[in-house]
Amino acid sequence: MTEADNEENKIIKPDFSDPELFCTALPKEVPRMNNIIQKFYDWAQANSLWLLAFGTGCGSIEMRPLYTARYDISRFGIAPRPTPRQSNLFIISGYVSVKTLKRIIRSYEQMQNPKFVIGLGSCTINGGMYWDSYNTINRLDHYIPVDVYVAGCMPRPEALIAGFDELKKRIKEGRGEGANEYAKNFAWYKANQKKIIKDWDMPDYNW
Amino acid sequence: MDNFWTTLLYAFLSMFVIFNYGMLLGGVVYKIIARVHGRFGPPVWQPYVNLLKVMGVRTAISHGIMFWLGPVFRFAGGIGLFLFMPVVFGSVWMQNFSFSGDLLLVIYFIFFGQLGMALGAAESGHPYSPMGIMRGLAQVTVSEVPFALAVIALAAQHGTLSITEIVAAQQGGIGNWNMMTNPVATLAGMMAFLGMMMHAPFNLHLAPQEIPVGPPTEYHSNFLGYMQANRAFFASAKLILFMNLFFGGATNIPVLVGKTFTLYMFAVFVGVVNPRFTLENSIRWFIRIPTATGIIAVLIYTFKN
Numbered sequence: 001m002t003e004a005d006n007e008e009n010k011i012i013k014p015d016f017s018d019p020e021l022f023c024t025a026l027p028k029e030v031p032r033m034n035n036i037i038q039k040f041y042d043w044a045q046a047n048s049l050w051l052l053a054f055g056t057g058c059g060s061i062e063m064r065p066l067y068t069a070r071y072d073i074s075r076f077g078i079a080p081r082p083t084p085r086q087s088n089l090f091i092i093s094g095y096v097s098v099k100t101l102k103r104i105i106r107s108y109e110q111m112q113n114p115k116f117v118i119g120l121g122s123c124t125i126n127g128g129m130y131w132d133s134y135n136t137i138n139r140l141d142h143y144i145p146v147d148v149y150v151a152g153c154m155p156r157p158e159a160l161i162a163g164f165d166e167l168k169k170r171i172k173e174g175r176g177e178g179a180n181e182y183a184k185n186f187a188w189y190k191a192n193q194k195k196i197i198k199d200w201d202m203p204d205y206n207w
Numbered sequence: 208m209d210n211f212w213t214t215l216l217y218a219f220l221s222m223f224v225i226f227n228y229g230m231l232l233g234g235v236v237y238k239i240i241a242r243v244h245g246r247f248g249p250p251v252w253q254p255y256v257n258l259l260k261v262m263g264v265r266t267a268i269s270h271g272i273m274f275w276l277g278p279v280f281r282f283a284g285g286i287g288l289f290l291f292m293p294v295v296f297g298s299v300w301m302q303n304f305s306f307s308g309d310l311l312l313v314i315y316f317i318f319f320g321q322l323g324m325a326l327g328a329a330e331s332g333h334p335y336s337p338m339g340i341m342r343g344l345a346q347v348t349v350s351e352v353p354f355a356l357a358v359i360a361l362a363a364q365h366g367t368l369s370i371t372e373i374v375a376a377q378q379g380g381i382g383n384w385n386m387m388t389n390p391v392a393t394l395a396g397m398m399a400f401l402g403m404m405m406h407a408p409f410n411l412h413l414a415p416q417e418i419p420v421g422p423p424t425e426y427h428s429n430f431l432g433y434m435q436a437n438r439a440f441f442a443s444a445k446l447i448l449f450m451n452l453f454f455g456g457a458t459n460i461p462v463l464v465g466k467t468f469t470l471y472m473f474a475v476f477v478g479v480v481n482p483r484f485t486l487e488n489s490i491r492w493f494i495r496i497p498t499a500t501g502i503i504a505v506l507i508y509t510f511k512n
Contacts (some may be wrong), residue, residue, distance in 0.1 A: 030265040041263030048253070049262035069245035074237075077249055077256060082420055085427040086266070112427050113266045179265075 005085050009026025026205055027183040030113050032174060045088065045114060046171040049164065051082035052087040052111070059121040064152050071157045076164060084110040089167070093147075094154075095123035095130045102197055108144050108204040113179035116171065118163050119149040120156075128153055142192045144177060145178035217300040218290060222440075224301075224460075225289060225447075230254045236475050243479040258310035258435050259406025263400055264428035277327015277424065278433035284320020285440035288313055291340070291461025292381045294447055295463055296374045296456040309368040313448060316349075317403070318436070320441070321347055324422055331425035339421025342486050344414035349493040350409070350498070356501025357396035361452060363508035364389050370448075374456035384455040392504035393453045400449055402489070404442070404479030411488050446470050 032038055055063065066073045067080065070177070081087040084107045096104060119140045122128035131164035140146055146171055149164040172177050182189060194200055233252035241248025269275050291308030295301035325344060328336040364385070365373050377383050384394045403410045411419045423434060446467035450456060454470070457463035483493065 006209075028266075040257065044256050044259035044263055051261075072246040074241060074247075074249045075247045078250075079251055083424050085425055085433060086420075086423075088260075112264050112268075114264070155446045195313070 002054060003061050003145055012018060026186060027109070027113075029180045031180070034054070034179070034184060042176075045176070047077045048085040049076075049078045049089045049167070051078060051089040051091055052084050052107060053082055054084075054090075054103075055093050056096060056100050057092075057121070057123065059093030059123075059154055060091075062120070063091060063093060065157045066160065071161065072163070073161065073187055076161075076168075077122075081142060084108075085091045085112070087111060088114065089118065089120045090114045090144075091160075092140055092144075093120045095121075095128065095133075096140060096143075097138070098135050098196055101115040101137060101143060101193070102202065104144065105193055106202065106206050108182075112184050113161075113183075114176060115172075115174050115179045116148075116167055117144055117146045117178055118167060119146045119170040120158075120160060120163075121155060122151055122153045125149050125151060137150055137196055143189065143196070145181045147178055148173075214304070221294055221301045222286065222289065225443050225496050226436065226439050228464070230258070231444040232471060233439060236347060236471070239472075239475060240479055244361060246417050252361065254435070254439070258432055261432040261435065267335055267428040267430065268344055270425065273330040274425075275430075276343060277324050278328075278430045278437070280323020280327065281320040281435045282440075284316050284318075285437040285444060287316040287319065288448070289400055289440055289444035291370075292444065292451060293371050293374060293456065294448055295379070295460060296371070296451075297459050298423055298459070300469065306417075310362070310370055310373075311368060313370065314355070314358065317350070317445070320349065320437070328422040328425070333425045335420075335424045336422055339412050339424065341454075342431075343422055345400060345486055345504050346409060346489060347467070348491045350399045351491060351500040353395040353497035354397075354399035354403070356498065356505055357399065358391040358452070360392035360395075360501070360504035360508055363505070364392070370451050374451050374476070377455040378458075381455070385453045386455075389453075389504065391500060393506060395501035396449065396453055398493075398500065400445075400470070401474055401477055401487060402493060403445060404474035406474045408478070408481045408484040410478070411483055411486055414483060439481065442471070445469065483504075 010123075012155060053063075055061075065071050067079075073079075078089075084090075088111065090108055090111065092104065101206075108117070123130055124135070124140040124146070127133070127136060130136040131138055137143065148163050148167045150159050152159055155163075167176070190204065227344060231251060231254075233254045234249070235252060240252055291313055292301045295300050295376065325340040328340055361373060362368050365375065365376050374386075377388075378384060400410045405413055414421075423431065427432060447463070450463070451472055452467045454466055457466055
């Protein structure tokens with residue numbers, strides 16, 4: 001690579017050290033309050049799940065019927081949100097390729113504490129039919145904390161609704177602490193992520 | 208009204224009532240839209256749960272002072288609009304500060320929140336926010352044209368800009384309502400109303416299917432909570448404004464609820480059966496028939512006097 005090429009790359013690539021553009025602070029654990037207000041908030045979290053409508057794999061085809069008259073998840077207070085800032089539930093729908101993993105990490109980190117993850121389909125559990133593929137990961141919970149797995153290839157929308165019920169139960173019991181777990185084991189998660197993503201051209205932590 | 212503390216207490220009381228009314232109205236509208244789609248929809252108390260949920264989010268990220276102030280301005284706009292209108296005509300405690308502000312101030316407050324929001328959302332740096340702002344402001348501005356013309360016609364008709372006096376002039380039966388005495392202005396006003404209520408066909412700037420949710424893309428946790436609370440205030444305040452201007456105001460709370468609910472259903476029903484306009488189509492629609500109707504309404508009173 002010549003000197004001129006380097007100069008060009010500098011112009012094209014954003015300056016990741018710029019604090020105006022990217023957050024350099026590590027995520028912090030926010031402990032639960034051990035009182036009745038926390039229980040109340042848990043109840044509200046469980047009954048108002050806003051899912052990030054970002055289909056990561058073929059499983060997202062099973063998410064669309066959920067919004068229609070036949071399955072209608074709005075009955076359970078679940079609604080799709082188009083932005084990670086406002087959503088608190090991330091459904092990883094199927095196989096995760098290395099390219100998608102990058103986007104998943106960026107989106108997941110932009111969600112605010114508390115946040116929940118559902119792994120949809122066998123691919124998120126052990127790689128499924130892609131377990132020996134050259135560009136997909138096998139176990140999702142090595143890269144981001146997962147609350148509930150819904151097994152199957154593909155799981156029907158009914159199975160996904162059962163998964164929502166399980167997640168609600170977990171949240172009400174105070175076990176939906178994925179965001180804190182991620183902050184606590186941040187180094188481990190980052191090491192795993194960097195093992196897979198060779199061209200790590202993003203900030204270490206996104207807001 | 209000479210006791211400041213009593214006035215303040217009444218204002219808080221009426222704000223409490225109208226906040227809960229707005230929240231429940233939102234829940235009922237979710238339900239109605241879902242029924243039209245053939246779904247069951249969320250429970251009517253879902254807006255409360257959503258509000259609690261966003262208030263219970265443990266972390267928040269600010270992009271700067273304006274970002275922080277955006278929802279505050281929006282909230283101030285909603286409350287300002289509400290507080291300078293008589294909610295229930297003749298009632299002591301639902302009178303608010305209507306004696307100290309007129310129609311022009313109220314119209315200003317409709318716009319004030321949007322401008323604050325525009326500055327705040329623009330600071331978030333997300334490219335979708337300015338796009339949503341551009342669309343939202345264009346939409347609001349163009350729907351203000353027929354509305355302003357209708358207001359001018361009303362002012363010429365009654366010779367005043369005070370909302371309380373306009374409501375007072377409409378008392379004594381349906382024949383005295385501006386809907387009957389000034390149907391052309393009412394027509395223009397109601398077409399503007401469709402553009403202001405953020406339902407289809409005029410909700411391009413907020414539609415999740417277009418660009419993700421428009422101006423509030425980056426807003427989350429308490430910021431979003433403020434905006435949700437404001438939506439309850441703002442929607443019911445706008446309904447009360449239109450009820451006061453064209454439909455005789457209200458002399459008690461059941462009448463208030465009946466009239467504002469019917470008014471809202473007009474916007475909701477038009478919304479659920481119509482597809483969404485693009486911004487260009489929406490602007491063209493507003494500057495044709497509604498604006499022409501508004502101009503006719505003003506001309507009638509120009510030649511009459």
